[in-house]
Amino acid sequence: MQRRMPPSPGRLGRPRSAAADEAILDATRAALVDLGWSKLTLGDVATRAGVAKTTLYRRWAGKNELVVDAVAxxxxxxxxxxxxxxxxxxxxxxxxxxxxxxxxxxxxxxxxxxxxxxxxxxxxxxxxxxxxxxxxxxxxxxxxxxxxxxxxxxxxxxxxxxxxxxxxxxxxxxxxxxxxxxxxxxxxxxxxxxxxxxxxxxxxxxxx
Amino acid sequence: MQRRMPPSPGRLGRPRSAAADEAILDATRAALVDLGWSKLTLGDVATRAGVAKTTLYRRWAGKNELVVDAVAxxxxxxxxxxxxxxxxxxxxxxxxxxxxxxxxxxxxxxxxxxxxxxxxxxxxxxxxxxxxxxxxxxxxxxxxxxxxxxxxxxxxxxxxxxxxxxxxxxxxxxxxxxxxxxxxxxxxxxxxxxxxxxxxxxxxxxxx
Amino acid sequence: MQRRMPPSPGRLGRPRSAAADEAILDATRAALVDLGWSKLTLGDVATRAGVAKTTLYRRWAGKNELVVDAVAxxxxxxxxxxxxxxxxxxxxxxxxxxxxxxxxxxxxxxxxxxxxxxxxxxxxxxxxxxxxxxxxxxxxxxxxxxxxxxxxxxxxxxxxxxxxxxxxxxxxxxxxxxxxxxxxxxxxxxxxxxxxxxxxxxxxxxxx
Amino acid sequence: MQRRMPPSPGRLGRPRSAAADEAILDATRAALVDLGWSKLTLGDVATRAGVAKTTLYRRWAGKNELVVDAVAxxxxxxxxxxxxxxxxxxxxxxxxxxxxxxxxxxxxxxxxxxxxxxxxxxxxxxxxxxxxxxxxxxxxxxxxxxxxxxxxxxxxxxxxxxxxxxxxxxxxxxxxxxxxxxxxxxxxxxxxxxxxxxxxxxxxxxxx
DNA sequence: ATATAATCGAGACGGTACGTCAAGTCTTCTT
DNA sequence: AAGAAGACTTGACGTACCGTCTCGATTATAT
Structure with a gap:
């Protein structure tokens, strides 16, 4: 499951929340059910997941990549x-x-x-x-x-x-x-x- | 080829330009080639067709309907x-x-x-x-x-x-x-x- | 009460409807009461007066001139x-x-x-x-x-x-x-x- | 000087740019001089101020409110x-x-x-x-x-x-x-x- | 313990496109 | 010629999302 930046070089700083990942993918699937592909917005996914938009963009490059992972x-x-x-x-x-x-x-x-x-x-x-x-x-x-x-x-x-x-x-x-x-x-x-x-x-x- | 409003009941007023139709569909295909589906905008199609955006919306309900007709x-x-x-x-x-x-x-x-x-x-x-x-x-x-x-x-x-x-x-x-x-x-x-x-x-x- | 074009040169063709004038000014006042200045539209005035937009523009240059006459x-x-x-x-x-x-x-x-x-x-x-x-x-x-x-x-x-x-x-x-x-x-x-x-x-x- | 939303309750998130405020009001006055009230558009004001239209609408409810503040x-x-x-x-x-x-x-x-x-x-x-x-x-x-x-x-x-x-x-x-x-x-x-x-x-x- | 550093939620930012609305003109047929 | 009807071009509207940024606040490892 590819991410935008492998967060790994050294491992300084606060680590990425693992829980956020699942919450985001779950929220994505839920949004797909409710809204369909074309009306799904990343802002809405972030809100559903209880996560900031920046957190989402830090991990996926965009809607396409996120949805592929969510559906895969x-x-x-x-x-x-x-x-x-x-x-x-x-x-x-x-x-x-x-x-x-x-x-x-x-x-x-x-x-x-x-x-x-x-x-x-x-x-x-x-x-x-x-x-x-x-x-x-x-x-x-x-x-x-x-x-x-x-x-x-x-x-x-x-x-x-x-x-x-x-x-x-x-x-x-x-x-x-x-x-x-x-x-x-x-x-x-x-x-x-x-x-x-x-x-x-x-x-x-x-x-x- | 369905349109938004069957324009025809009586034939009062200025009739719709038939030339505009072809220009719009041609422009749509050209825009699909240049930009692809997701980056195609109706404003751009209208500009390419030499037609106002409102003319486009008067005839098609949206991007989907327009593209179906253009591709059909x-x-x-x-x-x-x-x-x-x-x-x-x-x-x-x-x-x-x-x-x-x-x-x-x-x-x-x-x-x-x-x-x-x-x-x-x-x-x-x-x-x-x-x-x-x-x-x-x-x-x-x-x-x-x-x-x-x-x-x-x-x-x-x-x-x-x-x-x-x-x-x-x-x-x-x-x-x-x-x-x-x-x-x-x-x-x-x-x-x-x-x-x-x-x-x-x-x-x-x-x-x- | 100035008009756009004194309709008079020769008097060929259908003469302008005198009734239309009063209907338009009445409609303008009614629209002012209902909508106020900034939301008044000439299309709406024409509809209220039972008159085509062209008839209105043939007689007044625009919203300002029409309203002045209506209020005067x-x-x-x-x-x-x-x-x-x-x-x-x-x-x-x-x-x-x-x-x-x-x-x-x-x-x-x-x-x-x-x-x-x-x-x-x-x-x-x-x-x-x-x-x-x-x-x-x-x-x-x-x-x-x-x-x-x-x-x-x-x-x-x-x-x-x-x-x-x-x-x-x-x-x-x-x-x-x-x-x-x-x-x-x-x-x-x-x-x-x-x-x-x-x-x-x-x-x-x-x-x- | 009232704004659309008093931006203040907590101070979460990025704070509003103070410079933008002055730029917008200056641009509004300049646009009034050049265009007058009725031809002034908020899009033009935003462009003159070097600011996005959304920034303007985030702070003022509309043309009236903006102009009052600019003139006040x-x-x-x-x-x-x-x-x-x-x-x-x-x-x-x-x-x-x-x-x-x-x-x-x-x-x-x-x-x-x-x-x-x-x-x-x-x-x-x-x-x-x-x-x-x-x-x-x-x-x-x-x-x-x-x-x-x-x-x-x-x-x-x-x-x-x-x-x-x-x-x-x-x-x-x-x-x-x-x-x-x-x-x-x-x-x-x-x-x-x-x-x-x-x-x-x-x-x-x-x-x- | 105390930097250092990357994360987090929140929300403002510059943009782009949306779909609608009104202005004013033009084209058709009718009176 | 004037009229009603309605299509036309133009341009602004106010909104929604985009993807980025700037905050203050956490939460880890590395000193």
Whole structure:
């Protein structure tokens, strides 16, 4: 969780309050729920957190960075449950992802920071390390587990394997995001079943 | 293309300048390219368009509505080319979509308005009618053409057919958007080939 | 009552509505009562009068000129009643003047246009001819009547006589205005009696 | 000198810049000279003062309050010079008052705020305490000094004395204001001499 | 214990953009 | 030509946040 200035060189002076950090991130999520991304103001977050605006700016460079950090922790709960089959595993994790994305904090904030990141490379990097890579890891774990189970052949060419993982990731994450935010339809069990069937069928066909 | 006040009931008074409309939308796209979504200001757009701020506010309710209209026309060029096979058709249209999405105006603005739309139902509706439905139509046309060619069986259950079209749409649009904006990787011929193979393979497998 | 353009050169086309004039001046007075000088807008006046803004601007150059005309007619009712003695005459006219000045239309507007006129010579001229000279005439009439009655000696030096009339006018009008607007105290019979005594005493003393 | 928010209760936070106050009032007077009351804008004043508009609004509620404060200090120089006789004292102070009123800052602003004050009681109170009472004090001092000199009998009934002082004040201030602003004639030595003769003659006659 | 130094809450600061309002002009159709 | 209607340009309004700064007051380590 990157900060503006690593506060560390010598350690003279009063140390930064650890409690303030959590209070600020909590306040940020609460403000996102109440106000949405565009009406959230750092002054309001500071007030909610019981903290001065300077304290906030000492730790984060701006709204984007703060919100990324506030939302990132929500993705920590994502994990790949072992449900016995690749299809069931995928359905489980897609449902988890959809559940996180359906929260008001996430829904309003995630696409906003992604939009900002198209003109702010450091922000994109922060999003990648804090949020995206955490999801991508699940794809790799899922593949590895499926290979162990014998549901998928061991990956031969590592280049092809990586490209396939990227593709699966863009397809899965993209589909869930698009259905949730653009189509504004629920990602329910029925939809997930159909999506998983499509994905696995496509993978099987593509591996010939 | 909805406006703030349908200007028309009787036709008393001076009519609204039609030229101003185009000037404003052009200026909006130019400002998006130069400044990006978050730094675009309506005052600046008005200045670029050679128009007073009030003229702008008379026609659009705010930044969101204006940007949706400005970006929407870019999607008008999307069409389903007949390249002889379903796979080729899909690849063609996906590449077209990716090309539009890769433009600076679109890249910076589209996700931003989608993010806003999570808290603004009329805005979501406007996005849907101005942009999304225009793309969705292509999915339906592609299916119809493929059935004519005999590449796909005639759709039996209309409910299932509709759900499948929705799924394909979310998968295709979502994957392209995610790869472009989140992964920030190019949607090139190679990627489109792999994606199309996955999609068609999945469809074939799912239809058993 | 000067207008912007004497509408007269040839008399082609539709003639100006005479009714509009009265409607506009009435609306102006009503708006002054409701809103005061600074919040009065010409658009609102036009609406109240049931008239288009263009009609209003065709006849008056702006807010100042319009208000002067609207208020001026109120001073038409000023007249010098013959109450038998100079003192009684003065008391009567001062009370009349104070009554007009105490109306909400007048109170809020008169000093405002005078303030404007310090930087607008044509406006000052319009105020003088429309309002001030109408009052000054009363001073001259009063003096003439008093000389006829033998209460004052016939004016010898015309220069001195004119200067004295000016002085009396500034003193009387100024005192009433100041008491009404600045001191915000009522100009009642008691005050008028004391003021008149002061004025006449001073005149008598000064004529030795 | 009242402000919008008495900034004082605790002394937390950064204190208000004292230099800004003077800069703003100076800029206000300069803008009055250049533009006059009605064309003066707070944005322009802020720019002239090298200050942000918000700083200005933090301290004054609006144009009226600001201008009253800016003009009020000019009246601080008013004082009652001891010239040996009541007549000479009055002439001196009337000339001083006329000189202040003849300044472009004062001429354009004073009647304007008085006009506004007819619909704004707090503004009238501010004018009274900041400007008017400062002048009225001179009348009382003048009377006291004249009684000491034996030029006037000691005031017997305090009620009558107060009423007389008020009357003198309205007459003197009103006459000077009216001659300066309405008649637009100079308050020169000759006029002051005649006015003083009238006033003192009237007072003497009224005291019998 | 006593500097030294970075933190803290509070709030003023110079800016920028907001969205609205009124002024005064212009363009259309109607009278 | 005048009229009503209403769009037009211009420019000021007063507010909201931005991100920085200046205070006095804590709260640590380093002398």
């Amino acid at each position: 922790v929500l993705f920590d709960e994502l994990e790949l449950p072992d449900k016995g089959s690749l299809a069931a595993d995928i359905e489980g994790v897609v449902l988890q992802f959809a559940a996180i994305l359906d929260r008001p904090e996430t829904k309003t904030a995630l696409m906003a920071v992604v939009a900002e990141s198209t003109r702010d490379e450091p922000l994109r990097e922060r999003i990648r390390t804090s949020i995206v890579d955490r999801q991508k890891r699940l794809v790799l774990e899922g593949r590895a587990r499926a290979e162990l189970r014998g549901e998928l052949p061991a990956s031969s060419d590592p280049h092809t394997a990586a490209a396939t993982a990227d593709l699966i990731f863009d397809v899965a994450a993209g589909a869930v995001v698009h259905r949730t935010l653009v189509s504004a339809e629920p990602v329910d069990a029925e939809w997930v079943r159909r999506f998983t069937a499509l994905l696995l069928g496509g993978l099987a066909a593509a591996s010939h | 026309v870019l999607f008008d060029e999307l069409e389903l080319p007949d390249k002889g096979s379903l796979a080729a058709d899909i690849e063609g249209v996906v590449l077209q979509f990716a090309a539009i999405l890769d433009r600076p105006e679109t890249k910076t603005a589209l996700m931003a308005v989608v993010a806003e739309s999570t808290r603004d139902e009329p805005l979501r509706e406007r996005i849907r009618t101005s942009i999304v439905d225009r793309q969705k139509r292509l999915v339906l046309e592609g299916r119809a053409r493929a059935e004519l060619r005999g590449e796909l069986p005639a759709s039996s259950d209309p409910h299932t057919a509709a759900a499948t079209a929705d799924l394909i749409f979310d998968v295709a649009a979502g994957a392209v958007v995610h790869r472009t904006l989140v992964s920030a990787e190019p949607v090139d011929a190679e990627w489109v080939r792999r994606f199309t193979a996955l999609l068609l393979g999945g469809l074939a497998a799912a239809s058993h | 007619v109120l001073f038409d009712e000023l007249e010098l009643p013959d109450k038998g003695s100079l003192a009684a005459d003065i008391e009567g006219v001062v009370l009349q003047f104070a009554a007009i000045l105490d109306r909400p239309e007048t109170k809020t507007a008169l000093m405002a246009v005078v303030a404007e006129s310090t930087r607008d010579e044509p406006l000052r001229e319009r105020i003088r001819t429309s309002i001030v000279d109408r009052q000054k005439r009363l001073v001259l009439e009063g003096r003439a009547r008093a000389e006829l009655r033998g209460e004052l000696p016939a004016s010898s030096d015309p220069h001195t006589a004119a200067a004295t009339a000016d002085l009396i006018f500034d003193v009387a009008a100024g005192a009433v205005v100041h008491r009404t607007l600045v001191s915000a105290e009522p100009v009642d019979a008691e005050w008028v009696r004391r003021f008149t005594a002061l004025l006449l005493g001073g005149l008598a003393a000064a004529s030795h | 200090v000019l009246f601080d120089e008013l004082e009652l010079p001891d010239k040996g006789s009541l007549a000479a004292d009055i002439e001196g102070v009337v000339l001083q008052f006329a000189a202040i009123l003849d300044r472009p800052e004062t001429k354009t602003a004073l009647m304007a705020v008085v006009a506004e004050s007819t619909r704004d009681e707090p503004l009238r109170e501010r004018i009274r305490t900041s400007i008017v009472d400062r002048q009225k004090r001179l009348v009382l001092e003048g009377r006291a000094r004249a009684e000491l000199r034996g030029e006037l009998p000691a005031s017997s009934d305090p009620h009558t004395a107060a009423a007389t002082a008020d009357l003198i004040f309205d007459v003197a201030a009103g006459a000077v204001v009216h001659r300066t602003l309405v008649s637009a004639e100079p308050v020169d030595a000759e006029w002051v001499r005649r006015f003083t003769a009238l006033l003192l003659g009237g007072l003497a006659a009224a005291s019998h």
